[in-house]
Structures are given as structure tokens and as C-alpha cells.
Amino acid sequence: MIGQRINERYDITAAIGGGGMAYVYKAEDRILDRTVALKVLQPQHAEEGAFIERFRREAEAAASLGHQNVVEIYDIGDEDEVYYIVMEYVEGETLKSHIQRRGPLPLEEVVELFNQIASAIAHAHQFGIVHRDVKPHNILLDESGNAKVTDFGIARATSGGQTLTQTESIMGTANYLSPEQARGGVVTERSDTYSLGIVLYEMVTGELPFGGDSAVSVALQHVQRPLPDPAVKRESLPQPLINAILYATAKDPAQRYASVQDFQQDVKTCLSLERRSEAPALMDEVDDEATIEMPAVSQNDYADVKEEQPAPADPPPKKKKRFLLPLFAAFIVFFGGLLAAFTIVPMMFGLDDVDVPDVEELTIDEAEEELEAADLSADIEREYNDELEEDTVIRQNPGAGRTVKEGSDIQLFVSDGPETEEMPDVIDLPLSSAEEELAAFEDVETESEEVSGLEEDTVIDQSPEAGERIVVQEETVVLTVSERPEVTLDNLQGESEDVVRSYVSSHNLAHNFAEAHHDSVEAGRVIEQQPGPYETVREGSEVSFTLSLGPEETEEEEEEEPPFETVEAVVPVDIADEESDHAYEVLITYEDAESEGEATYIEEEINASTTYHVPLIVTPETDGQYTLYIDGEEMQANEFSYDG
Known part of the structure; x- marks a missing residue:
């Protein structure tokens, strides 16, 4: 159907998977411009009116489930006898693939995932919807690790008394089948609890509790054999977690949790220190007669019984007839086989044996044609593969040449091509930072483009584009970086x-x-x-x-005057006979720092006593001096020095 358009709206672009009843495709919604998952019923069911009506009714019921951990159903319709359901497309992997890839999961992750899955199942139970096909294949993990449960309602649609998970494809369900489902008994919410307990067992141990070559052998073990101790497969498991698994997978529905909510709440606290000394759970044995007798019970009758069933945390005591145990042990095996003969085994009779063809390394379409020609169906699991192209069969189970009943599911592991990753967004980063971000890529090329206003070597474009799915080892990355003009x-x-x-x-x-x-x-x-x-x-x-700054201004240097001081020389001239008419000729000369040699201070005639004050400028280098002459005769001389 790849390349077809459904209802003038949904363009089918790729195959995702499929089973005995329907194929799932990736498609593009042309109206809302979004990627969706398109589940299409196989053509052989398109002629059963009652089946189609119940299928549509149950699909509509599933569409009413609005929960963050339930795959959302967008649309239901048909076109030219092609009946389809349009669902939310979840980019990621199934829980089954996750476990196969990683093995036993970390206990903190187990508790977180289980809480999401149980929340979805409990939400459906509130609306009266029993899933009936709880298994890791029907639990999708998105790229953030969030769980989303799918296939609600479809497993409940029936035709002629058979569940949609038909006898021919029982192998896919038998690994998670509750004992009452295997016996053909009444299926209730506690049947989902059992299947959820098997899923929890597989998440914890990385393995299924029971194995076998056929759906019958696996189903019989769910009915007859006690659940293998998960602590044997994984040491140091907390006892509360072991107890939760045992309560959920009790053979008798009455011994299981009263509701999935109770199961969920118990698992939430199973890693807490307060419960680390919890004692091992003691489960009552299933009555031998309850295994042998298969009374016809209506849904209403079962509802009455269910109300009386106690929670598994406080199971009702039973009186053990220990003296009868050896006798009953001999009958258990006999009546267990008798049970299979009257319930499961007859479903397999009347079908011819066919040889499984070799479809490995064929495309999906080619493999499905080969299987259809042999009256077989394909149960597709996808996984990454570095060697085979996308949509090529990597391996198959059962292998080529094995003999199975016609109508059986052959599990095909189909290549999704090499593992892809989202291309990082490095636009607007400096080139050095972008190269660090792209260190895992072997081939990173750069080219320059002149851009104004940006720092040099800023990434302005990239190929592949951010968010594009790419194979890191094979991709050549081209970065366009800014170059300033x-x-x-x-x-x-x-x-x-x-x-x-x-x-x-x-x-x-x-x-x-x-x-x-x-x-x-x-x-x-x-x-x-x-x-x-x-x-x-x-x-x-x-x-x-x-x-x-303009021309530089030149300032004349002022000579610094040397230090000096003025000394006043007092020169008295006394005349003894002032009444005499004789006049005396007075001459005073001086020499100091400012005079250029000897200079005359005063020259005059006097006939009375007179006192002269001679100012002298003295410096550290030059002294001052004066000389007094009277009538031409030197009468007195003094010298003065700089005192500082």
C-alpha cells in the first residue's frame, strides 16, 4: 500500500509493522500536515459484517481514551472495503525492542516505565475497556523515553467467539496470556493485571518466564507451572518487587491485585528503604478442582464473583489437605493435559502443516507475498541494521524449513537501515563551538559567505538541516559560515x-x-x-x-633667581667740633652681588655728625662690603656674608 492515498487525505509513506490481523503504516495527513500511524485491517476480515461492526465500535471506544500514556486515535474510517484507524505516530521503539537491545532494565527505569504503563491500563479499565493483549510489543517508547500503550479496544473485538488475537497468531500473545485466557475462560481486568505482571517480569529479568516451540506449550505453562523466581535470573532484586510480580501473576485471578491501580501503587514504593525487610509473599496453591472444572460463567455472574474477591495483599486462608497432596499431584499432570486437549489443542487441529519459506534478505513486500502464498502471516519487528537496506528482512522466527500450522504468524525482523539520529542545530554558533558539537561526524566541510553585521565565522546555514534524521557515520556535513565583507x-x-x-x-x-x-x-x-x-x-x-592638538605652545624659561638677602650696613660719622667751620669730605664705596665691582654709595661734605645706612645684596656666592673715606683717608671698612 506504500504510495497509496487513503480517503484523499492520508499518504502512506512506509511500512512500520504488522501482525495476523492488521498492518501498520507510516502516513502523512495532508489536511493537518502531520505524520500519523495508519492501521489497516487485512482484507480477509473485510467481509465479516458482525466483526466489522464490533471492530468499529471497539475502535470508537478506544478513541475515547484521552491519556498521556495512551496512543491517541485521531480518525476511524473505511474506503473501498479498506478499514483503517488513524493514530498518533510515535517516533521511537517498542518496549520489546528496548528490552532486547538493553537486557534487564535499571530498576529505577522499570518503576518509572511501569507507572506510566499501569496508569494507561487503569485509565482504560475506568471506561470498561479490557486490553486483552498487554505485551511489550504494544507499548511504544518515544525518543524521550515516555511510554505509550497502543492497540486498545482492538483485542476486544470478536467474531464467532474468537478474540481478534486469533488462534493462528496465538504465539504472539501466548507469552503474556493469563491462565483464564488460555483456558478460554472469562477475561476481566485481572487478566490485564496478569499480562502486566509478565511484562514487569520481562523488564526486570530481560527474559520471558516461559518458553516453548509452540503457542500450546507456552500457554499450558501459564496454566500449570509456577512462575520462575525472578531473583534466580537477576540477583539482589528487592523483595517487594518480587512480591508484586508474584501477586500480579497468581494463577487464580482472586489472588491477584483487586485493580491495576493497586498493582501500580505497590510497585511505586517497592524500592523504598522502608520496605527493604518485607517478607516473601506466600501464594495459595490453585485448587486442583478449579483447574479441572470449566463451568460456563456469564459476564454478569463473574462480576458478582469479582466483588467478593479480596485484594492479594491479604489473601483468604485456605485449608490445606496435605494428606491428599501426593494423590492430587498425580492427577494434576493428567488433568492438565486433559485440559489442553479440550481447550487449546483442538484450536490447532483441522489446520494443515506448512513449511516456513526462507524470506531472509527479501523486502517486506516480497516476504509477505511468500508468506501469504504459504497461508502464513507476518509479525513484523523493526530494528536498526548497518548492513541491510531499509525494509529488508534480517532474520525470521521460525526459521526456513520449519513446519508450522497454516495461518501461523512468522516473526520477521526487518531492517530500519542504519541507526539514525537527529541532526543537531548549530546555526548561530561560532564555528569552533559547532565543530565541537559535530565531533562525532567524520566529514565536516565549511564554506564562507559575506554577511554584514555578524561576527566572523558564525554558522549561518547547515546541511543537513537541524532535526533531519541522519546516519552520523555516513553523513557529510556542510556548514556555511559568515565572512565579513x-x-x-x-x-x-x-x-x-x-x-x-x-x-x-x-x-x-x-x-x-x-x-x-x-x-x-x-x-x-x-x-x-x-x-x-x-x-x-x-x-x-x-x-x-x-x-x-594644534601647535605646541613654547614657554620662555624664567631663570631662577639665586637666593639672596639684603644687609643694611650702619656707618656713623662723628664730628667732634661741630661749631667749627671746617667741612669734612665723606666718601662711602661698596661692593655686593648686584654691583659690578666697587661702586660709590655717597660722596659729600659734612660739618656735623651723620649716620649712613648702606644696603648690601649678599648671596651664598658673593659677600657685601663697604669702605668709608674721610678727606680722602680710609677710615673704616666692613664685610658681610650671606646668612641663609
Whole structure:
């Protein structure tokens, strides 16, 4: 059907998987522009009116389940006898693939996933919907690790008393089948609890509790054999977690949890320190007669019984007739086989044996044609493979040449091609950071493009685009990084600072200013620039400018006057006979720091006593002195030094 369009709306683009009743495809919703999963019933069921009506009714009931851990159903319809359900497309893997890939899961992850799965199942029970086909194949994990349960309602649609999980494809369900389902008894919410307990067992141990070559042998073990101790397969399991698995998988529905909510709440606390000393659960044995007798019970009758059933945390005591145990042990095996003969085994009779064809390394379409020609169906599991192309069968189970009943499911493990990852988004990162982000890629190429206003070597485009699914080892990544445009500098010598600032801003250039005196360039204008005029630089480069301070002012140096002091020399001239008419000729000479040699201070005639005050300038280097002459005869001389 790949390439077809359903209802003028859904374009089928790829096969996802399938089983005995339906195929699942990836499709694009042309109206809402989103990716969806399209589940299409196989053609052989399109002619059963009662089946189709119940299928539609149950699908509509499933569509009413709005829960974050339930795959959402968008649309239900038919076209040209093609009946389909449109569902939410979950990018990721099934829980089955997750366990196969990783083995036993970390206990914290187990508790988290189980809480989500149980929440979805409990939500369905509140709406009266019993899943009937709880298994890891029907639990999807998105890329964030969140669980989403799918196939609600479909397993409940019946035709002629058979569940949609038909006898021919019982192998896919038998591994998780409750004992009452295997016996053909009444299926209730506690049947989902049992299947959920088997899923929990597989998450914890990485293995199924029972194995066998046929659906019959596996189903009989669910009916007859006690559940293998999970602690044997994985040491150091907390006892509360072991107890939870045992309660959920009790052979007698009455001994199981009263509801999935009770199961969920018990598992939530199973890793807590407060419960680490919890005693092992003691499960009552199933009555031998309850195994042998298969009374016809109506749904209403069962509902009455269910109300009286106690929770498994406090199971009702039973009186043990220990003296009869050896006798009953002999009958258990006999009546167990008798039970199989009257319930499961007859379903397999009347079908011819066919040889399983070799479909390995064929495409899905080719393999399905081969299986259909042999009256067999394909149960598809997808996994990554580095060697085979997408949609090619990697291996099959049972293998080629094995004999099975016609109508059986052959499990096909189909290549999804090499494992893909989302291409990281490195746009707007510096190239160095982008290269670190893409370290796992072997081939990273770069090319440049001139872009204004961005830092150099910023990633502006990438191929493949961010979010695109790619194979890291095979992909060549091309990064387009920014390169600043080139700028040819103008001659800005002689321009003002404002002109320079405007120029560098409009050309996305960095700049710095220095200042210097210049005899001919006016103050405030450019003396020189580096890089020089007409040189080419990249946007963002720095240009240096020297602005003029104008001519340098020259100041005359004032000679520093040496230190000096003025000394006043007092020169008295006494005349003894003042009444005499004789006049005396007085001459006073001096020499100091300011006189150039000997100089005359005063020269005069006197006939009365007179006192002269002679100022002398003395310095540290030059002393001052005076000489008094009367009538031409030296009468007195004194010398004065700088006193500091």
C-alpha cells in the first residue's frame, strides 16, 4: 500500500509493522500536515459484517481514551472495503525492542516505565475497556523515553467467539496470556493485571518466564507451572518487587491485585528503604478442582464473583489437605493435559502443516507475498541494521524449513537501515563551538559567505538541516559560515573627529583615537590613520586615528633667581667740633652681588655728625662690603656674608 492515498487525505509513506490481523503504516495527513500511524485491517476480515461492526465500535471506544500514556486515535474510517484507524505516530521503539537491545532494565527505569504503563491500563479499565493483549510489543517508547500503550479496544473485538488475537497468531500473545485466557475462560481486568505482571517480569529479568516451540506449550505453562523466581535470573532484586510480580501473576485471578491501580501503587514504593525487610509473599496453591472444572460463567455472574474477591495483599486462608497432596499431584499432570486437549489443542487441529519459506534478505513486500502464498502471516519487528537496506528482512522466527500450522504468524525482523539520529542545530554558533558539537561526524566541510553585521565565522546555514534524521557515520556535513565583507578605506586625513566616527559606524569598523601636537593640522582633525588611505580591511577591523592638538605652545624659561638677602650696613660719622667751620669730605664705596665691582654709595661734605645706612645684596656666592673715606683717608671698612 506504500504510495497509496487513503480517503484523499492520508499518504502512506512506509511500512512500520504488522501482525495476523492488521498492518501498520507510516502516513502523512495532508489536511493537518502531520505524520500519523495508519492501521489497516487485512482484507480477509473485510467481509465479516458482525466483526466489522464490533471492530468499529471497539475502535470508537478506544478513541475515547484521552491519556498521556495512551496512543491517541485521531480518525476511524473505511474506503473501498479498506478499514483503517488513524493514530498518533510515535517516533521511537517498542518496549520489546528496548528490552532486547538493553537486557534487564535499571530498576529505577522499570518503576518509572511501569507507572506510566499501569496508569494507561487503569485509565482504560475506568471506561470498561479490557486490553486483552498487554505485551511489550504494544507499548511504544518515544525518543524521550515516555511510554505509550497502543492497540486498545482492538483485542476486544470478536467474531464467532474468537478474540481478534486469533488462534493462528496465538504465539504472539501466548507469552503474556493469563491462565483464564488460555483456558478460554472469562477475561476481566485481572487478566490485564496478569499480562502486566509478565511484562514487569520481562523488564526486570530481560527474559520471558516461559518458553516453548509452540503457542500450546507456552500457554499450558501459564496454566500449570509456577512462575520462575525472578531473583534466580537477576540477583539482589528487592523483595517487594518480587512480591508484586508474584501477586500480579497468581494463577487464580482472586489472588491477584483487586485493580491495576493497586498493582501500580505497590510497585511505586517497592524500592523504598522502608520496605527493604518485607517478607516473601506466600501464594495459595490453585485448587486442583478449579483447574479441572470449566463451568460456563456469564459476564454478569463473574462480576458478582469479582466483588467478593479480596485484594492479594491479604489473601483468604485456605485449608490445606496435605494428606491428599501426593494423590492430587498425580492427577494434576493428567488433568492438565486433559485440559489442553479440550481447550487449546483442538484450536490447532483441522489446520494443515506448512513449511516456513526462507524470506531472509527479501523486502517486506516480497516476504509477505511468500508468506501469504504459504497461508502464513507476518509479525513484523523493526530494528536498526548497518548492513541491510531499509525494509529488508534480517532474520525470521521460525526459521526456513520449519513446519508450522497454516495461518501461523512468522516473526520477521526487518531492517530500519542504519541507526539514525537527529541532526543537531548549530546555526548561530561560532564555528569552533559547532565543530565541537559535530565531533562525532567524520566529514565536516565549511564554506564562507559575506554577511554584514555578524561576527566572523558564525554558522549561518547547515546541511543537513537541524532535526533531519541522519546516519552520523555516513553523513557529510556542510556548514556555511559568515565572512565579513571587505572595505576599502577612504582618506580621512584632515577630517574632523565627528566625520571619522560617522564613517567607521556606517562601515561597521572598530576604531581608536590618539592625540598629538602638529604645527600645520588644525586641532581636532586627523593627522594620520592606520591602516592608511585606500587599504582594504574586513568589516569589524580596527582603524587607528591620530587627532591634532594644534601647535605646541613654547614657554620662555624664567631663570631662577639665586637666593639672596639684603644687609643694611650702619656707618656713623662723628664730628667732634661741630661749631667749627671746617667741612669734612665723606666718601662711602661698596661692593655686593648686584654691583659690578666697587661702586660709590655717597660722596659729600659734612660739618656735623651723620649716620649712613648702606644696603648690601649678599648671596651664598658673593659677600657685601663697604669702605668709608674721610678727606680722602680710609677710615673704616666692613664685610658681610650671606646668612641663609
